[in-house]
Amino acid sequence: MIEVTRLNDKGLIINAELIEKIEETPDTIITLISGKKIVVKESGQEVKNLVILYKKEISCREL
16 A cells, blocks of 8 residues: 545555556546546656555565
């Protein structure tokens, strides 16, 4: 799970495994595999970094 911030400054925790794509238009839009779109304050690179950290954390737990 990763924590992002909606445009109204409310935090949101989403399942990183459900992210299909991330777009910057210039707002960052996260599209989930369900088709739901979430607009967040973080840049696309920040979201990508959060997902990478999440994946690293998960892979370390499995060892």
